[in-house]
Amino acid sequence: MQIVNIGLGVFNLFIGRSFALFTVYAFVKYLESMEVGAINMSSLGFKFKLILGVIFLDCINYWWHRLVHKVSFLWRFHSIHHTDKLLNVSSALRFHFLEVLMGHLFKFPFLFLLGIPVEALLLYDVIFNTNVYFHHSNIRIYKSLDIFLSKIIVTPYIHRIHHSLKWKETNSNFSSFLIIWDKIFGTFFPQGEISTSKYGIPGYTEDKYQHFSYMIKQPFIENK
Structure with missing residues (x-):
C-alpha cells in the first residue's frame, strides 16, 4: 500500500465524500417521501425496485x-x-476530492x-466500494x-488493463461493478490482449506526481 493514497482517501472522506454522501x-430520501x-x-415490488436501483446506479457510474x-x-x-505506478488496493483511494464531489453532483x-430508493443507494455503495477495492x-x-x-x-485483471500505459487500453473497461456496460457500449478490452504490465500515464513519471501536495494542486496547474 502507498501512504499517499491512504492520505488522499482520508482527506476525501472529510473534505469531499462525507458532504457529498450526506447531500x-x-x-434521495426527500424524493422517496414525495414519490418523485x-x-x-x-x-x-420492493425487491425489484432494489435490483433496478442497483443496476441504474452502476450504469450511471459507467458513464461518469x-x-x-x-x-x-x-x-x-x-x-x-491514473498516475499511480504501483496498482494495489490503496489505488482505490487515489482520487482528487473535487472529482469525488463532481461525481456525486453528476x-x-x-x-x-x-x-x-435509498435502500438501493445503500446497497450499491457497499457493492461498489467492495468491488472497487x-x-x-x-x-x-x-x-x-x-x-x-x-x-x-470487473476483476483485478480486467481493471489492470484500464490502468495500462497504452491509451487504447486506458480508454477501455470503464465499468465499476457489472462488466455488461463495457460490452454493450463497445468499450470492453478482453483478457489476454493487454500489451503491458506497467501502469501510469506517459509524461507523468516524475516523482512529483506521487506527492500529496502536488496531486491536490495538479489539476489547476497542468493540462496534459
Whole structure:
C-alpha cells in the first residue's frame, strides 16, 4: 500500500465524500417521501425496485467514468488516479476530492428522474466500494476463476488493463461493478490482449506526481 493514497482517501472522506454522501442521501430520501421519479412512482415490488436501483446506479457510474476520460477539464482531476505506478488496493483511494464531489453532483439529475430508493443507494455503495477495492488489488486469483468472474463483474485483471500505459487500453473497461456496460457500449478490452504490465500515464513519471501536495494542486496547474 502507498501512504499517499491512504492520505488522499482520508482527506476525501472529510473534505469531499462525507458532504457529498450526506447531500445525495438526503436528496434521495426527500424524493422517496414525495414519490418523485420513475421507480418511486411505480407499483413494482420492493425487491425489484432494489435490483433496478442497483443496476441504474452502476450504469450511471459507467458513464461518469467515460466522461472523466473524455472531457479534458474532468481528466485533469481523474488523471491523478491514473498516475499511480504501483496498482494495489490503496489505488482505490487515489482520487482528487473535487472529482469525488463532481461525481456525486453528476448523479442528481438521474436520481431525480429515476427515483432510486435509498435502500438501493445503500446497497450499491457497499457493492461498489467492495468491488472497487477488489479490482484495484494486486492479488492473483486462478485464471479460470478470473475468466469466469469477468463474464459478470470487473476483476483485478480486467481493471489492470484500464490502468495500462497504452491509451487504447486506458480508454477501455470503464465499468465499476457489472462488466455488461463495457460490452454493450463497445468499450470492453478482453483478457489476454493487454500489451503491458506497467501502469501510469506517459509524461507523468516524475516523482512529483506521487506527492500529496502536488496531486491536490495538479489539476489547476497542468493540462496534459
